[in-house]
Amino acid sequence: MYQEYFNEDHRIFRDSVGRFVEKEIKPNIEEWEEQELFPLELYKKAADAGFQGLEYPEEYGGTPCDKFMMIAYIEEFVRSSGSTGLLSGLSSHTIAMPPVLNLGTAEQKQRFLVPVLRGEKVAALGITEPNAGSDVANIRTRAVRDGDGYRVNGSKTFITSGTRANFLTTAVRTGGPGHKGVSLLVIDSATPGFTVAKKISKMGWHSSDTAELSFEDCSVPVENLLGAEGDGFRGIMINFQNERLSLAVQAHATAQLALEESIKYAKTREAFGTTLSGFQVIRHKLVDMATKVEASKEFNYRVAARMEAGMDVTKEVSMAKNFACEICDKVVFDAVQIHGGYGYAREYVVERLYRDSRILSIGGGTTEIMKEIISKIM
Numbered sequence: 207m208y209q210e211y212f213n214e215d216h217r218i219f220r221d222s223v224g225r226f227v228e229k230e231i232k233p234n235i236e237e238w239e240e241q242e243l244f245p246l247e248l249y250k251k252a253a254d255a256g257f258q259g260l261e262y263p264e265e266y267g268g269t270p271c272d273k274f275m276m277i278a279y280i281e282e283f284v285r286s287s288g289s290t291g292l293l294s295g296l297s298s299h300t301i302a303m304p305p306v307l308n309l310g311t312a313e314q315k316q317r318f319l320v321p322v323l324r325g326e327k328v329a330a331l332g333i334t335e336p337n338a339g340s341d342v343a344n345i346r347t348r349a350v351r352d353g354d355g356y357r358v359n360g361s362k363t364f365i366t367s368g369t370r371a372n373f374l375t376t377a378v379r380t381g382g383p384g385h386k387g388v389s390l391l392v393i394d395s396a397t398p399g400f401t402v403a404k405k406i407s408k409m410g411w412h413s414s415d416t417a418e419l420s421f422e423d424c425s426v427p428v429e430n431l432l433g434a435e436g437d438g439f440r441g442i443m444i445n446f447q448n449e450r451l452s453l454a455v456q457a458h459a460t461a462q463l464a465l466e467e468s469i470k471y472a473k474t475r476e477a478f479g480t481t482l483s484g485f486q487v488i489r490h491k492l493v494d495m496a497t498k499v500e501a502s503k504e505f506n507y508r509v510a511a512r513m514e515a516g517m518d519v520t521k522e523v524s525m526a527k528n529f530a531c532e533i534c535d536k537v538v539f540d541a542v543q544i545h546g547g548y549g550y551a552r553e554y555v556v557e558r559l560y561r562d563s564r565i566l567s568i569g570g571g572t573t574e575i576m577k578e579i580i581s582k583i584m
Contacts, residue, residue: 211274211507220278226255227286235289238413239558242405244292246328246370252296253325261300261448262307266315267323273510277455284459285466288555290562291411293456298367301449302329302375305390305441309433318373318392330371332362332393332419333442340575342377342442343385347421349378356380356391356431358424361403368417369405371395376421377442380435388438392430399424410561447519449570450527451510457530457566458502464534464541464559465495471545488544495537502533521583524576531567538563 212220230251238244252258260276262268283293299322306319321327338344347360358378362368374393381387393400403418432441469492472482482488509526512519541556542549549556567573 211511212278216274216278219275220282222255223257223279223282224286226252226257227283231287231289231292235287235292235413238292239289240412242407242412243415244295244413248296249328250325253323258296258299258325259323262303262319262323266307266319273451273514274507276452277507277510280452280455281459281462284456285463288463288558289413290456290460290566291414294411295367295414297452298331298371299323299329300452301366301445302331302371302373304445304448305375305432306392308444309390309437309441314392314429314432322373327372328367328370329373329375330365330367332365332368332374332376334364335361336363336418340572343388343439344383345377345379345388347376347378349380349389349391349426351380351428352425355425355427358391358393358399358421358426361418361420363418364406365417365419366414368419369402369415374400374419375432377438380438385439386436388442389435390432390438390441391426392432393421393424393426394430397424397426409564410558411565446571447513447523450523450576451506451513453566453570454502454506454509454523454527454530457527457534457563458499458506460559460563460566461495461499461502461530461534461537464538464556465492465499467554467556467559468492468495468541468544471548482544491540491544495540498533498537502530505529521580524571524579527570528567528573528576528580531563531573534563534566 230248249258256269257279259268260271260279264270280293284290303319303322306314322329333342335345335347338346347358347362349356349358372395374395376391376393378389378391379387380389399422401420403420406416406418408416472488472492475482505526509519509522512522538556538560542560545554545556548554551557
């Protein structure tokens with residue numbers, strides 16, 4: 207039976223996202239890419255437009271919605287802006303704040319979650335370390351109980367929005383080895399001993415800042431602990447399915463835009479007395495690209511529908527992420543090839559899509575980690 211995933215509300219919302227991007231982002235995106243930063247005011251503008259609180263409860267300033275509203279937001283944002291990097295920076299709270307929502311007290315939610323959803327504060331998630339990436343259970347950053355607080359020492363790396371985040375939902379070791387010794391602390395960036403060790407220069411996602419962070423005897427009050435000691439691993443795992451679905455959608459949205467740009471280019475670019483679309487080899491390449499994109503989208507939508515129904519889709523979302531990223535890599539490669547030399551020039555959006563797509567199969571759990579998860583369930 208055919209499943210219609212999007213209704214009129216989704217379409218109206220998608221239009222509002224497009225208008226916002228056209229007004230607030232599109233005229234500035236090239237400059238922000240060059241500067242490798244976007245203005246902090248954009249968080250507030252996005253919040254005022256109702257985008258920062260998607261899927262969060264209304265009592266904290268959020269906008270309750272289904273998975274397909276979030277998908278519509280991601281798809282339209284990528285289509286209109288051509289930048290998954292900007293989306294990742296503007297949306298770093300979507301991975302930083304779920305542990306606050308799920309494990310935090312009412313007071314913690316008011317103190318941390320509310321100002322972030324208002325666009326007044328920036329939130330980042332601090333898990334990855336120089337020696338522990340996908341292996342979350344082996345993090346080394348340690349928090350030792352010291353009176354009414356914790357003394358934190360260690361480092362984090364590849365932290366999205368890390369150079370200017372106000373709140374860092376940080377994985378720390380409060381106990382022994384393994385996942386049972388991991389806890390979550392919300393660390394204010396104004397805490398003495400916290401420093402941004404360096405801003406990381408990246409292949410892509412230029413308009414999103416990424417940092418390496420250092421903690422040297424940071425004194426963090428005990429009231430910043432989320433849940434109980436040892437709850438950290440569970441708090442981190444709760445949101446992984448959402449994060450992986452988001453990255454899978456970003457992948458199919460990137461591939462969709464690369465396909466659309468390639469079709470436009472093939473219809474106008476002339477060679478040997480005809481347009482590129484006049485050559486069968488190009489037409490067939492476009493058909494193959496379109497087929498792959500459609501399959502990827504439908505897989506992601508189906509997984510999202512199962513998530514919306516409350517089903518455990520750990521295996522399926524891992525498959526969908528791997529599949530979408532593999533498709534995206536192939537489609538952006540072909541898009542650059544169709545554009546020829548122009549595909550290698552920054553004035554054409556496919557060049558950015560090619561660079562930005564590479565991180566999608568790494569972030570949120572690498573392709574190899576996804577395969578391990580799938581194999582264990584199988």
